[in-house]
Amino acid sequence: MSFPTLKIGDIIANTPIIQGGMGVGISLSKLASAVANEGGIGVIAGAMIGMSEPDVGKNPLEANIRAMRKEIRKAKEMTKGVLGVNIMVALTNFADLVKTSLDEKIDVIFSGAGLPLDLPAYLKEYYEEHKEKAHTKLVPIVSSARAAKILCKKWASKYDYLPDAFVVEGPKAGGHLGFKAEQLEDPDFALEKVVSEVIDAVKEFEAKSGKTIPVIAAGGIYNGEDIKKFIEMGAAGVQMGTRFVATDECDADDRFKQAYVEATEEDVTVIKSPVGLPGRALKNKFVEDSRKGLKKPFKCPFECIHNCAHEQSPYCIAAALLNAKKGNLSRGFAFSGTNVHRIKEIIPVRKLIDSLRNEFSSTNK
Template sequence: MKTRITEMLGIEYPIIQGGMAWVAEHNLAAAVSEAGGFGVIGGANAPGEVVRDEIRKARELTKKPFGINVMLLSPHADDVAKVVVEEGIKVVITGAGNPEKYMEMWKSAGIKVIPVVASVAQARRMEKYGADAVVAEGMESGGHIGEETTMTLVPQVVDAVSIPVIAAGGIGDGRGIAAAFMLGAEAVQMGTRFVVADECTVHENYKQRIIKAKDIDSTVTGRSHGHPVRGLRNQMTREYIKLEQEGKSFEELEYLTLGKLREAVQDGDVMNGTVMAGQIAGMISKKQSCKEMIEEMMAEASSLMHWN
């Protein structure tokens, strides 16, 4: 299965694992890369030295290529941006912000830069500033979201730019991969499905909450302040939405969610923590190894697309 993305990243299958904060650490990234996909370590809000440590640990587990997701809103973004250069990382995926200020440093170090975008305008701008590809992410995805759906966003971005487009948001099986390719994408990025991978180190409660989720179990908080985040409904989201409806300030609402993702991911508090997951959670019914997931999805996509 060859596309401009598989060639660029040096991977067997056009599947990229999302750089989820607190979830995408070295074990998961290395396992996805070993299975022929492209593993990604999520920089999240971690300091540069923590990311450096993660990179080195991943390299002990795989010789295959993997990347780093640099969360541009992080207070440590400047440090992490330098660490990826020092550690010889070849691919950076950026989220939550604009990577322009790092572009020159990264490009001169031979790094491929792939920003996540939520609109055609963002995609065009990223291409203009030298991005090698973009991830067009629909609002079906977990975590911070835009307003466009994957179905509408991907083909419009494909038409607007000449660099390759990776589809993300609501993709969790071979049918989703095939659909993304029909829309013009050359790879997919998926997060929620990989959360329940055997190699993923999140708390068992978090995995079970995704496995038990129904189609209507995800909800969006933060819309009133222009910072929408998708996760699975629980006590925390109900309280948040109630306070939003009462017109509470962004600061008060932010205080409510402080440290909540970590509580869910690491401590397993899926009632009061933030259980970030995409709408696809309702379709995920079992735990598997990354290898089993990728092979199953590729077999399904291949038969639908008549790839040989």
């Protein structure tokens, strides 16, 4: 049994795998284009994408827009496959990054870290202004059937538009999590349960509209057996982040990737992020120091996240993640999913996709 295709409207990916958007420079054009070339959906993360631009301290808004445009164009030069961007609702420059992505004719906009209640407004405005048929698909990232229903109702009533798909992110994901800390180990919030609930929730909207709304499972998915399990449950595909960090094409420094290879199960921890959400990361001295309240003095030049409590935080999360991305893990930390300890080597994206395909094909029901 080979991989089924993943269809989001009229966009078709021959491999039903979305590479998760990993912010502050972990997934940029190099990784996204490599995944797209293997038939998956490669995703450029918009969160502080301009951190490596020389003028980001003085002109963060312009630097981020410029970097987003640059990365989308670079990725398109390297692939004819399907490309997406991940733009967090919590970003202060959310609207600008959405408009830039539409202008660059990106295939898919994935959006989480809050409910993207007004996302269709930008789509409609852009395509009406340019008198074009809409190309870009809108895919919210949710962690509950309730959130999926709210978005379907709001988008349908206000914009006569339904999500083109949903990514359902469970509690085993890396990075910021859409759950309370006490829900992370609660079986009632397990990915399998939430995916089934979202599939059921969208059925009424599909029946009324005649539009198919694929549901994509994310968070803790590691191998081809996991992919098969969720597809047999009714998911249209999966999103994977952690596995793609340990690839040659990942845009992070090799020392960042090596931290994944060396990680043990005990190294994975849940932190309280300055943005007010729990986050899953790898333990290191930086994380332990911040837990002890040891302040890393900083000013907030970026104002990148709406709800960042930077006045009370012992560190700047954008700077910490950028330092880690550059390999300086003494001044930052790496986000990761729960299964990072299973990674033993850094391999090319092609080899990873091939292994996932082989595992999928050889898994018995």
